[in-house]
Amino acid sequence: MRNIKKIIMYIGIPLAFFSTVLVGCQEEDAIIVVDTELIAMVKTINEVDFNNGIENVNTNATIEIVFSHTLNTELFSAALTLSSGEEAVAYSLVFSNTNSTVTLTPESKLKYETGYTLRLPAGNYTIAGKTFETPLSLSFTTAAFIPPVVSLSSDVSELEENNATATITASLDRVSQEDVSAVINLAGTATPDVDFNISGDLNIIIPAGSISAVLSITAILDGENEGNESIILSLGDAINADADPKELTILIKDALFPISLKGVFALTWDGQGSGNEGKAIHLVANQDIADLSMYGLGVANNGGGTDGLEYTFPAQSVAAGDDILVARTPDLIAAYFGACASEFEHVLLANSSISQNGDDAIELFSGTTVIETYGDSDLDGTGEAWEYKGSWAYKFDDVWTYGGVDCSIGASTMQTSSCVYPICTPALSIQGVMALLWEGSGTNGGKALHLKAQRDIADLSIYSTSVANNGGGSDGIEFTLPSISVSEGDDILLAREVATITSYFGTCINSFEHVIETSSLNQNGDDAIELYQGTDVIETYGDVIPDGTGEPWEYKGSWAYKLSGNWVNGALDCAAGSTSTQSSACVYPACD
Incomplete structure (x- = not known):
């Protein structure tokens, strides 16, 4: 059954107004419109030219045809068909105020990777008796279903064991035309209903047209001294989407005794x-x-x-x-x-x-x-x-x-x-140095310095940093850290361009308790880094003399990271061609 509506739409005056024959003499494919003949002048599907055999059509399809004359809506509607093989497709029709433009919309979403044909046989479909001489038959094929990717994220990476709450979001990388469902699996050392409560359903559903679903996790103060515990979340049994295999870990920090x-x-x-x-x-x-x-x-x-x-x-x-x-x-x-x-x-x-x-x-x-x-x-x-x-x-x-x-x-x-x-040992140490270069980083976007608080520090401004460029010796203090307090274990990221490296690190940026922008970082991967307490150098990465090119500590287009007290390095230029540290050939260790 066809639903027919009439809407007021200005599209110009139908060609029946003219009594002459229009001929484009200058173009070989010009349309010749005869006043006694009904012609389909413009045919589009989802606002692109509707040529016979068009492929990869969205399953939410809309077809529009502009005719040369005013249509008899009843005759036209009775003759027009849309089908897939022998199966007819139900649709609705909307006509313009002049009844010369018609819009066809299927009543339900079309099937994926399926062929369809729109047909209008020759006949008389106008008020004025104009004849549709050449039958219309236009075929198209819908696009294949490409599942979106569903992934998990949290607004925090740690929870204090004092009823603190984390919001967990299951997100799609693009809007889906289908409902997406998946199961959130739980692992880790923390026990549900003992160490934490969940508000929401672990069997998540993201409705068609939506982009995310949320639930929350609340830590329970259990009065036991059991150390920090972990909640590890992962996705499984995804339907109409591919599940991101990466796990999401949230740490419940044990409430300390006095x-x-x-x-x-x-x-x-x-x-x-x-x-x-x-x-x-x-x-x-x-x-x-x-x-x-x-x-x-x-x-x-x-x-x-x-x-x-x-x-x-x-x-x-x-x-x-x-x-x-x-x-x-x-x-x-x-x-x-x-x-x-x-x-x-x-x-x-x-x-x-x-x-x-x-x-x-x-x-x-x-x-x-x-x-x-x-x-x-x-x-x-x-x-x-x-x-x-x-x-x-x-x-x-x-x-x-x-x-x-x-x-x-x-x-x-x-x-x-x-x-x-x-x-x-000093309360602040160098944890990592970066001179990353990736797709879209620009010259300075990947220049950063990772510091680690070894103890609580009441005033971070007693520490400073410097870049010893090109093996020319120490340049002295170049940047003094802000006057803030930090806690033992805090990760501090100094970055030349915070927005750029935040985009590159993605959710990993949340692993840094403090992110500070400074234009003083101009290292190119062959420059030593100095950390000062007061006016004294307390730690150096690399060697202020000579230039680091070809040295074991070189980090051009890459990073260096202190692991269990020893420095490890990513391969030179290992970030080239990547768009995130997670997709690079050398994931920054703090993000791995």
């Missing part, structure tokens, strides 16, 4: 006497504590299980952020630490129960309850990843790191050892 373990020591150095001098435990106050004696320590020796509370802190107050060192011989370990001993606001005398040998677990108590454990109280640590014999372990950004077994042997001070304790 005090927590920060480091453990079983150091051995030249000049030691009893062997107990290097036994100490480092703690940090996460909030103001009026009475520290509410807390205590225990050493679970040799994997024999907990020994219970063995040391109680003195009754004193400490402030949030204070570093506390409990040591068997405070004076001797302070001498070993040297100037770095001043990093501890409180150095307390331990009793003989602080007797760890580097293979013993350490327990932190609140009252008589264990609130945190380093190592495993039921396991001798010898040969385990957490062993710290002749060494130390240190918690950085809630992850334990290690100096390496016996790394302090042979040294007489912390600074001369092969494993300087992290609190004794």
Whole structure:
């Protein structure tokens, strides 16, 4: 059945107004219009010329035909057909105010990769009896279905364990004419309904014509000291779309107790006497504590299980952020630490129960309850990843790191050892350098410097940077960082063009807590980078002399990145031809 509507549309005066024959003599393909004949003058489908055999037509098709004379709408509508093989297609017709232009719209979307034919036989379809002499038969083929890509993103990469919420968005890379559905799969160390709640359906549906669907994840404050936990989301069972295989990870940051373990020591150095001098435990106050004696320590020796509370802190107050060192011989370990001993606001005398040998677990108590454990109280640590014999372990950004077994042997001070304790190193370090060049980067878009906060820094402006160009030696301080505070573990990106590198990094830009624009970055991949504290250079990437061309540290069209204390480099010009770091031959490690 055909639906016929009439709308008022100005399209000009029908050619029946003229009584003469119009002949274009100058063009071979000019239309010859005879006043006694009905002619289809203009034929379009989706606003392009409708030639017989046209392909890749959108399945939401609209056909328009302009005729030379006013139509008899009833006769015309009865004769016109649209079909696919033997199957007729239902459609509606809309006529202009002069009834000389007709618009045909199928009542439902056409099928993909299917042939259709529009037919109008010869006949009389006008009010004035004008004859349609040449039958009309126009065929077309619809386009193949190309599925969009559905991917996941989050407005945050970390959640505090205090009912913080993340908004998860499932997005299409383009609008689909079909409903898109997919299943969000959950993995990771966090447990649904225990560590987090989900608001919304994991069986997502993005309706036709829409571009996204959302749900939210809210962290649950569970009162347990279990460390940071991860939620890993991925897409599966996609219908009418291809699922992006990349996983989305959200970290739930454990709500800290008022005090927590920060480091453990079983150091051995030249000049030691009893062997107990290097036994100490480092703690940090996460909030103001009026009475520290509410807390205590225990050493679970040799994997024999907990020994219970063995040391109680003195009754004193400490402030949030204070570093506390409990040591068997405070004076001797302070001498070993040297100037770095001043990093501890409180150095307390331990009793003989602080007797760890580097293979013993350490327990932190609140009252008589264990609130945190380093190592495993039921396991001798010898040969385990957490062993710290002749060494130390240190918690950085809630992850334990290690100096390496016996790394302090042979040294007489912390600074001369092969494993300087992290609190004794600068609070800010270079994490990565970039001189990327990609499709659309321009000359300066990929010039950036990645810094990492090793500890909380109250005022970042005590640090500065410089680019030592072309091996000509140090240029001195060129950029001073802004006066802001940063937290331990924060990633700081200095960029020549923030908008450009943000586009290139995509969602990975969210892994940087601070993004700062500066015109001082002019490195080309053969230039050393200097980091200053005050007026002193505290770290250099590369060598201010000579030029880095051909040197192992060259990073032209690429990057360099510090991984586990060692520098790794992307291949030279590895970003060329890419449009994002994820699509390049050398994904920046922080984005991988």
